[in-house]
Amino acid sequence: MDQDTLQMILREAVRETVTQVLQALLNADREAFLREHGGRKNGYYPRKLETAFGQVELSIPRDREGRYYPSLLQPYARRQVDLGEVAVALYAAGVSQRKAAEVMSLLLGHRYTHETVLEVVCRILLEKKKKTTP
Structure with a gap:
């Protein structure tokens, strides 16, 4: 296996890990919000986010009343890196x-x-x- 292929495999593995960690953080953030403010879950909406490890596709959780927004994302921001x-x-x-x-x-x-x-x-x-x- 050459160096470029190894780097590509490693980058993809890191990107998938980043996606999983961000998704878990988003879900935990919504759960904490609902415990503190009340309300009910209302599914997810898709959003792409550019990170230092490549573009990731996330499912952003939402609440039924529309009061929740993830604390770790800036509204309408599409990049983690400025x-x-x-x-x-x-x-x-x-x-x-x-x-x-x-x-x-x-x-x-x-x-x-x-x-x-x-x-x-x-x-x-x-x-x-x-x-x-x-």
Whole structure:
């Protein structure tokens, strides 16, 4: 077995483990919420989440009254790793846009173009400039 195949098998095993752990945490979080606030379970809805180990598919639990939202997920967030933070860190380190796109693709398990990296960095730097300017 070559190195690339072994890495792919290992990455998949880690991704499956991350999925199982996150799913167990989500279910335990809902149970704790229902014990504290009352209410009843109301099934699940699907959601994809990008992690440092690749994209995972989760079943997000919900309650009948619609008051529960998982404490470990940000509303509407689709990434556990902040794309902007990674892009700015690579930019600050002097990494080229194309190389940054390759690194982000490897880290986040999704293909990014150098144009996307530039757009994200520019948007974040512009937001930071607006916050610091009175």
